[in-house]
Amino acid sequence: MPRAAVLREIGEPLEVLDLELEEPKAGEIEVTIAASGICHSDLSVQRGIVGVPRPVVLGHEGAGIVTRIGRDVTSVSEGEHVVLSWVPSCGHCAWCRRDEAYLCASGQQAADAGRMLDGTTRLQHDDTHVHQMSALGTFAERIVVPVQSAVRIPNDVPWELAALIGCGVLTGIGAATRTASIRPGDVVAVFGCGGVGLNVLQGARLAGAGRIIAVDTSPAKLALATRFGATDAVNASEVDSVAALKELTGGVGVDVSFEVIGLETTIQQALRAARRGGQTILVGMPDRDAMIPMRALAAVYGARTIRGCWYGSSLPQIDVPRILDLHERGEIELRALISGELGLDDVNRGLDDLAAGSATRSVIRFGV
Numbered sequence: 001m002p003r004a005a006v007l008r009e010i011g012e013p014l015e016v017l018d019l020e021l022e023e024p025k026a027g028e029i030e031v032t033i034a035a036s037g038i039c040h041s042d043l044s045v046q047r048g049i050v051g052v053p054r055p056v057v058l059g060h061e062g063a064g065i066v067t068r069i070g071r072d073v074t075s076v077s078e079g080e081h082v083v084l085s086w087v088p089s090c091g092h093c094a095w096c097r098r099d100e101a102y103l104c105a106s107g108q109q110a111a112d113a114g115r116m117l118d119g120t121t122r123l124q125h126d127d128t129h130v131h132q133m134s135a136l137g138t139f140a141e142r143i144v145v146p147v148q149s150a151v152r153i154p155n156d157v158p159w160e161l162a163a164l165i166g167c168g169v170l171t172g173i174g175a176a177t178r179t180a181s182i183r184p185g186d187v188v189a190v191f192g193c194g195g196v197g198l199n200v201l202q203g204a205r206l207a208g209a210g211r212i213i214a215v216d217t218s219p220a221k222l223a224l225a226t227r228f229g230a231t232d233a234v235n236a237s238e239v240d241s242v243a244a245l246k247e248l249t250g251g252v253g254v255d256v257s258f259e260v261i262g263l264e265t266t267i268q269q270a271l272r273a274a275r276r277g278g279q280t281i282l283v284g285m286p287d288r289d290a291m292i293p294m295r296a297l298a299a300v301y302g303a304r305t306i307r308g309c310w311y312g313s314s315l316p317q318i319d320v321p322r323i324l325d326l327h328e329r330g331e332i333e334l335r336a337l338i339s340g341e342l343g344l345d346d347v348n349r350g351l352d353d354l355a356a357g358s359a360t361r362s363v364i365r366f367g368v
């Protein structure tokens with residue numbers, strides 16, 4: 001019986017429970033989790049900002065070993081190491097056929113429902129079905145997932161680094177290299193330099209941006225941002241960030257602004273910071289009532305682009321190996337994202353540290 005951190009009621013701490021786990025069915029695999037990052041989206045689910053059916057095992061940024069395979073599974077075998085993706089892609093819906101696997105219709109439906117692609121669950125506690133966040137639930141010792149959620153990686157990649165790739169790294173680097181169109185020398189601003197925003201910064205550097213301006217309220221995050229490619233830092237708790245960005249760009253505004261927090265106020269700031277003809281990329285997950293606060297005329301008259309970014313427009317099967325390659329060649333940082341490691345029983349402390357802003361990425365390590 002695997003142990004797993006379960007959310008029963010919104011706002012309550014997670015409970016570590018022994019769960020019953022069924023065998024993988026056709027097209028599914030069992031993964032023994034080795035490491036899982038704690039991301040702001042886990043906190044958003046716990047706080048009820050993002051709704052998922054409960055009870056639910058949280059966690060959507062993980063890596064582990066394939067320990068069983070279901071019928072018809074040919075793309076991975078037992079013993080292989082995998083990074084988990086939080087959008088299982090079916091491979092044949094209208095979006096998968098257009099190379100937009102991150103928008104896969106049936107994958108998103110399963111992820112939102114916290115169930116497998118066939119609509120059923122594999123976990124139980126006292127005869128109650130337990131859901132899996134994003135069809136994963138990586139705050140667990142063992143889970144069953146759709147095989148489409150797994151990306152094979154070499155066996156020598158450290159687990160704590162592999163885990164982070166599944167959400168923060170793919171989303172952040174993808175936002176800069178896939179969602180946005182950054183041209184060499186562009187001036188970029190990134191609002192929010194947490195686990196995801198730091199990856200947007202290093203993605204902007206990879207895309208050839210010139211000046212890369214980090215905006216955050218935390219001096220510690222701004223200091224870290226320079227290691228991830230930021231050339232300038234704006235402390236939004238001390239100055240008006242939009243005025244500061246205008247000043248840094250001779251009154252013009254930035255070519256590309258990224259919002260990586262999910263607040264209406266910072267979305268508005270990111271919109272106001274972009275120059276006429278510029279782009280604003282919305283990465284942070286807003287709550288369901290938040291609006292995009294902008295006059296339509298400012299978009300039309302200013303020829304501005306606003307793009308929503310889901311999972312960094314990533315194609316995990318292609319992008320995970322690319323990220324590992326970039327890391328091996330020293331082009332990107334991964335280890336510096338980790339602010340601490342903890343055990344599954346300390347998961348609530350990890351969530352509290354993220355809420356308090358004292359953690360970048362806490363990584364839960366399992367006994368693998």
Ligand code: APR
Pocket residue numbers: 039040041044171191192193194195196197215216217218221236260261262263266283284285286354357359360
């Ligand atoms: N102005 C500037 N920075 C801010 C502000 C603000 N008003 N409020 C918060 N921040 C900074 C925090 O100091 C922190 O560095 O935003 C950062 C958020 O980082 P994390 O909490 O680590 O969140 P992260 O995991 O990076 O996720 C960011 O992306 O995937 C989504 O759901 C996720 O919406 C979340 C966003």
Ligand code: ZN
Pocket residue numbers: 039040041042060061167168
């Ligand atoms: Zn995440």
Ligand code: ZN
Pocket residue numbers: 089090091092093094095096103104105106107
């Ligand atoms: Zn699909």
